[in-house]
Amino acid sequence: MCGIVGLFLKDKALEPQLGALLTEMLITMTDRGPDSAGIAIYGAAGNRAKLTVQSDNPDQDFATLAEELEAALGAPVTLRANDTHAVLELPADQVEAARTAIADRPGRIRVMSDGDVIEIYKEVGLPRDVASRFNLPAMSGTHGIGHTRMATESAVTTEGAHPFSTGPDQCLVHNGSLSNHNSLRRKLRREGVRIESENDTEVGAAYLTWKMQNGASLGEALEASLTDLDGFFTFVVGTKEGFGVVRDPIACKPAVMAETDQYVAFGSEYRALVNLPGIDAARVWEPEPATVYFWSH
């Protein structure tokens, strides 16, 4: 079991409340996943790329990170620390070089995501505690996805928490379990796809990224996942423009959607949606199995 929440805003007036609304949804889904929690938030685009990083020793690892990267890249880098995470801003063409520099330096800094707008925050712990340590309610943005985890396929660690990002501004959260993740991980690694953990969902995310790198649209990649991924899944994916939903053909993992003039919302259960504005008048429905849904700005 796991909990998924997602919110795609149509009404700009709600953007300052995105973090607060998602946090409330996330906490409601604690019963489905008390191990760890995470959120991907899509904020405003600047003219530089964002790299979200995480460290178990943030005070030590983040103290001089921006200066070190500036020296390595020869370009300006800023760092905004937030508990165990930090968002680095740097020129878009320096993202790969920055990833290499981070991997080569001592300490254990993990890259959570990169892109123009995405920031990912995830940690082990109750959703309420995770939300509060990152001050998620204060975050604003156009859309966001959250996940509460009850681990099945890999250990309860920061790396095992969702969302997973394996491509620029892309992320995936998952309720279910994939059975062919080991063979698919080997195949994708041979293709040169970066996969950091032993987690099944990361393989799902990497699979979608790989498909898109080879010319598929997100919709096509999601369609293909229905054939190539074996197991149970309700996926919610985020991109720079929007979010999508797909469920495996058996569809035993729950999903509820609600749409109003102001937003499209996803919840593993209706309970997650009850505090959204205007929910009583929303169109509420269950997404069909093996059907790709997508909303974009």
Place this chain on the structure above:
Amino acid sequence: MSQIDLATTSLRELNETLQAQKGGDNQTAWEILNPRGSHALAVGLDAPIEVTVKGHTGYYCAGMNQQATVHVEGSVGPGVAENMMSGAVIVEGDASQYAGATGHGGLLVIKGNASSRCGISMKGIDIVVQGNIGHMSAFMAQAGNLVVCGDAGDALGDSLYEARLFVRGSVKSLGADCIEKEMRPEHLDLLTDLLTRAGVNAKPEEFRRYGSARKLYNFDIDNAY
């Protein structure tokens, strides 16, 4: 009419109150406010009372019902009226997966759509769905009647025993050992009664009947390994 507001009353208190009702009391009508998607609402009732839920519910609403009539003015999550023994459950909106699963008796009416596995392993319950039903519905259904005014998804009635299935719209595919059967006068009478009791305005002669070919669950030496 008594009202219980879940904004101020705990779910456990609500269920204890409803479960304590006995037949013959004057207090027979109950209204539940602010269900807000709660799970296991109005479960295990065993008295001829009428309960109206004002909103959407979560998992297992009205499970194990006996005698009571539960009316949900909204949509329900997975497992509505699971293992119902008698009484009636009426859902104004949609139902999520495995509605009426393993039900032994009573009537479940879903005015919207029901998703996958509707009536799975039903054992005598009557289910009337005004909209469509999802895949694997009536899987291993043993007894009772499933009436669908709309369409049915893939693998309808897979590994079916003796439940009767009536579908007005299309059937995407039939499951193993499920076949279309002749609609005889007694089936039209049965269907007329079910539609009347469910308050559904549909013509019985527009439905097709499906049932077990009885090839799978009878001993057949060709099925042995």
